[in-house]
Structures are given as structure tokens and as C-alpha cells.
Amino acid sequence: MNERIEQALYQAGDGEEIKQVKQVAGGSINESYFVQTGMQTYFIKYHANAPERFFELEAKGLNMSSETNSIAVPEVFTYSDERHNAFLVMEWVEGSPSADTDRKLGDHIAAMHQTIGNHHGFDDDTFIGALPQKNGLFSSWLEYYRDRRLKAQLQMGIERGTMTGRRRERMEKLLENLDKWVPDKVEPSYLHGDLWGGNWLSGPSGEPYVIDPSFLYGDRHFELAFTEVFGGYSSEFYQAYQDRFPLAPYYEDVKPLYQLYYLLVHLNMFGEAYGRSVDTILKRYAG
Structure with a gap:
């Protein structure tokens, strides 16, 4: 070594x-x-x-x-x-959280999201964990999210046996009607892409750092929705984000659909432990 x-x-x-x-x-x-x-x-x-x-x-x-x-x-x-x-x-980044680390993190992530690209997606294929992600550049966020993210996980689930029966039927129905909830025209923010609570840390003087990105341009609410899946973020983080860049009114309606992608990734990587969470979202939107 x-x-x-x-x-x-x-x-x-x-x-x-x-x-x-x-x-x-x-x-x-x-x-x-x-x-x-x-x-x-x-x-x-x-x-x-x-x-x-x-x-x-x-x-x-x-x-x-x-x-x-x-x-x-x-x-x-x-x-x-x-x-x-x-x-x-x-x-090597090392430090301890300070009293304002969480607020800085929320503010700085919001500032990153205020940086806007020209298209949705990315010009390179990337990875989420070890799973490949097909990308491409799209003018429509809805088209990118449906065709490159959700459909790709559906196909992988079919191949791996995690997407069968009623679950598959509901997923296919959801994809046909996704435009009811997911916006088409939205600014393509710079997104970290894998912002779970383990992918940030405190550096010198409590300065927050992000690590292990799976970068893309897209709807910033997609990123915020994922931060709520597995926790790791405080109320101070969300308040600081909101103070700099208030969330759109549609966020609560679309949040589970944005969380669905990451739950499908975990279902396809780790198995049925994530099946119930996937089914709950599919039942809500494709009953």
C-alpha cells in the first residue's frame, strides 16, 4: 500500500x-x-x-x-x-462544528443553488454510489428527470427484480402523469447531487465542506428533498437556506417525487428494505 x-x-x-x-x-x-x-x-x-x-x-x-x-x-x-x-x-479537512456551522451550511448551499447553468442534467455520465447515471443536457427539467433518472431506475429495477407486479404498474402510471407535479421550466441550479448527511463535514473554524458529489444542473428542490430523506440537517440549516433563497410553493407537493429517485437507487443497490418507502410514494401519486 x-x-x-x-x-x-x-x-x-x-x-x-x-x-x-x-x-x-x-x-x-x-x-x-x-x-x-x-x-x-x-x-x-x-x-x-x-x-x-x-x-x-x-x-x-x-x-x-x-x-x-x-x-x-x-x-x-x-x-x-x-x-x-x-x-x-x-x-485533508479537519475541524469541529462551531455555533454557526449549520447556518453557514444552509446559506452556502443556497448560494450554490443560486448559480445557474444553461441546461438541466450534465454533459458527462456520472455515478450515484457505484450505480451509473446516464445524463445529457436538456432544456426541460421534467424530461430530464423522467427519462434519465426515474425511467433508468425503473429499467434497472425490472432487470434486478425489484420492480415487479403492482409496484411496476404504479411506477409506469406515475411516469405517464409526472407533468402534473414536476415542473418543466425551472432554473437549472448547480447541484451537489448526493447531499445526504454524510457528505458534508466541518473544517477549520467550523467552516462547512461538501464532499463526494454526483454533480448535475437541475431543480434545486430535488436537492433539498434528498436532505430530508435520511436526516443529518438541523432546523438552522433549513432556516438559513430559506432566508437566502426561499423555497417555491410547489415544494411540498413535489418533495416525495424527488425523494423517490434516491429511494429507488437504494432499492436497486440494497434491496427490499427500501421497498415500503417506494410503495408509499407510488401509492400516493399513482394509487
């Missing part, structure tokens, strides 16, 4: 002696390491069987978020998607 770390650091431009290497928690997909040299401390992620462009796209998402000058992200030093030796080298 140290040889691989040395290779990664050399590519990052750090030839100093390695002082410390420690394996750390970093999700279920990658091996993750804290590395300290005489020059810097790093967070290095490895994936032995990374899909093509896996870390390139993560680095691109971090850089796209950084370009908004709204929310802090770890600096990316280098990456490789070489077969059997894929890695991503970033700065």
Missing part, C-alpha cells in the same frame, strides 16, 4: 518523506487513508475495481462546486482511473 501511496503523492507533486499513514472511514465503496508528509496532510481514496472515469468525475464535481465560490470543498491534487490502481488525492 505504501508504494501505491508514494506513487499517488509523486503524481500530486509531493516527494517529501511520508510521516504517517492511517486507514480511515470513507464509505463502503473505497479504501480511504489519512497521509501526512513533510509538506502536507492528505486524504487519499483507492478503488481496486473503479468504473471508467470514476475519480475523474468526482474531481470534476468538486471543481464545479468550487467554481461557484459559495461552498468549501477539499482541494483536489490529482487522480487516476488506472485499472486496479484508481485513486483520488485531496487535502
